[in-house]
Amino acid sequence: MDGQGMNQTAELIGGAAESPAAAAARLSGGTAGPEALRPLVDQVLAGLGAGALRRGGPIVPGEPAAVAAAVRAALAQAHGPGALGQLTELLAYGAADPADPHCAAHLHCPPLAVAVAADLAVSALNPSQDSWDQAPAATALESELLAELAELVGFHPDRAAGVLTTGGTESNLMGLMLARDQRLGPDVELNGIPAGVRPRVLASEAAHFSVQRAAALLGLGERAVRAVPVDRELRMDPAALADAFAEAGWEGATPVAVVATAGTTDTGAVDPLHAVADLAARHGTWLHVDAAYGGGALFSKRLAPLLDGLDRADSVSLDWHKLGWQPAAAGVFLAREARTYASLARRAVYLNPADDEEAGYPSLLGQSLRTTRRPDAFKLAATLRVLGRDGLGALVDRCHENALRAAAIVRRTPELELHCDPVLTTVVFRYAVADPAESDRRNAELRRHLLRAGRAVVGRTELPGRGPGRVRLKLTLLNPHTTEAELASLLHAVVEAGENA
């Protein structure tokens, strides 16, 4: 078009005589978009600052019911142009903010400002990656980023295939879906799970619960997942994996996939990838590696060797909203061989007609479980250009060093008991109480005590096994700016809460 349309739109929405309804209906795109966004972004930045000041700590203090009542009241009162700032202040006040050094519970990272700003560009333009003509540059950009990441994990970039995902849960689902469709016959997509098949998915006891969820979703059933025992650090025991294969053989079951974990949620343990890959190869079974957490170690020269053998996986999950400091979502699924990546191929006449493909129009539709899809690749691509791989590696190293420092503090604190040495950036420990049931109660309660006081957000988990005495606390250290003094203060708060709980 000739620009006339944009000028008319600018007239319609701009000028002194603009009505409140017209102002509220301004769009973020086109040449007028930045000016429409500027005052609203100012409202948001002011609301973020005011909310953080009012919160004054890592998490909003108080009981969940009180927070819910405040949200209800704010939603009932807010209306008109100022509502954006009011609701932003509410969201910031009512947050658990991982940028606060005392917020260290989950694989919930404090995002880099550069990644957040890049994500604003994506929201404003709203490209959707289900067809080229909704996302010309974004389509090419995702392909380029995936080739870089394939090389990072040791795959051949020209042979690998992949997609950005909403996270490890979706990536693990995709890995198991490809494994299912490969192993149970090419017809499973068309005709469903063949009758009489008894599928098995072999994963460690410490594998993420999304593996069970994926098996249930895929129609294999959760019980298809067999939990392979782990050592104290929560690494899969390869001898036990060999036993699980043998058991499947005796029972006439079909091993569909082995899932190895590179960075368990709790201890950051990495399964012995070469030993697992050897067994998977011997049995002709798909190997999916869940590196949602541990994948970040690939940026660190010091930690990358932990993931040696990752290049032998058939498919891999990576999550840059964990050790990559991206706002959610920034998941990645990669398959080593593009030819195994056929399950999702679909022809939608309104999105990827055959004659468009012949004319050179690429389509990412067959890469994803989704249709409409935001280009989450952009923020990571921008972050990699601004910081570089080494810059991200330095942040990984700082968090790793903080885990070592925190473990050292736990070791020298008599009230606390370390579970095992940190592998990546988590520290698993407990407030030491001799009676197992009382230990569980006290640790669970002290964590809620810290939440209610708005003083700290500490993780809580349970070791594998049965019976009492397994509840543990956890620091998940993802803030590269946290100092040793702050770690000491955080652990001091845990001790105080343990005494009072």
Added chain:
Amino acid sequence: MDGQGMNQTAELIGGAAESPAAAAARLSGGTAGPEALRPLVDQVLAGLGAGALRRGGPIVPGEPAAVAAAVRAALAQAHGPGALGQLTELLAYGAADPADPHCAAHLHCPPLAVAVAADLAVSALNPSQDSWDQAPAATALESELLAELAELVGFHPDRAAGVLTTGGTESNLMGLMLARDQRLGPDVELNGIPAGVRPRVLASEAAHFSVQRAAALLGLGERAVRAVPVDRELRMDPAALADAFAEAGWEGATPVAVVATAGTTDTGAVDPLHAVADLAARHGTWLHVDAAYGGGALFSKRLAPLLDGLDRADSVSLDWHKLGWQPAAAGVFLAREARTYASLARRAVYLNPADDEEAGYPSLLGQSLRTTRRPDAFKLAATLRVLGRDGLGALVDRCHENALRAAAIVRRTPELELHCDPVLTTVVFRYAVADPAESDRRNAELRRHLLRAGRAVVGRTELPGRGPGRVRLKLTLLNPHTTEAELASLLHAVVEAGENA
């Protein structure tokens, strides 16, 4: 904490002596976040403006290979602090911008600036809705918004349940998953699809292809989906649905679900919801209504009656990144009865331990297929407070009126042929050519001609059936600011391209 940590962080990252690496590593959260974001947001807004000016039209002109080469070159050159602005300009230059009146191909809306700004707050704070202690206020806010939306579709807010999703594809998958797990027995999650079952999903020929995808993913097989014939406007024929139920009965197959569409992608047609609900009820079969597109009509007093009967669905898909002007993703899944929503219940000891729930800590983990999950509810809640339901309804009405205007222009243009009257905001037509094969070739080629010239982004689809002559063009009108003159200019461009193709 006492504020000491944040001050130390501010020292570490602020001040005149800040190194480039420290500047690049600034976080978006905490009290220092807004100041870290401001210069980066300025870079992004400048890049968006410069890219839109350089593009100068609805889509980057040229072949996909040229766009890909430009992206590769930019990624190779960009590094350091300025890379964010450079890459943003690239993304904007290389966009198909739905804020331009000549970009009207897909259900790909131009977002409202207010929704985009609200999304920035979400990115900056990075709440994750898989546990309360990652998203205290966001957890409550999603529940409140879902209650409002349940009421909007006619469900009882206290009895309904739901979740924000990545879009209609995920929502349709969830509906079919609940249907599968209800109909094939409570054990299907644990033990997989029972042997010997022959499942059926009944959906119209014009239902979204994600229904087939969902059946394949769920282990039912694509062939479980039976395509029920439609009328010219692409509405499901209830007599044909009755036949499909009878056929399933003769074959001993199990009808797992009926999927009705409220707003087909091409014509916006709404299946006869009451007639379909009557048949589903008679056969005791789950009714899922895909209102991903048509749901927006609920905001319009004029169009809402089209969706009469929606309240009889067992589950519903809604997408506010279509007729709701949100940046992707803003999907919603709703189930009428919370008790049917059990498939995803999981106990993850590190996310929703039983004693936390007893202590009043709510968990949304069991509502979603995902684990990490961005609060997409926030931008829609903010939009609803700033514009109101009526404000959104006015935008829906303007797009509907534009569809009627565009159809009138098509009718009076001898070179063009209208397929049927617009229902919502799409117009299906073709450049009229007598020979069916030549008609298909000419219409497909004229669309690519407009893309290559950077002149217009027009949709292309195919009518149901077999053989040549089914290719059609489509305008999907989602820009409420588009004028009648712009519609005329867009259709004039189509005619010119048809003459030259």
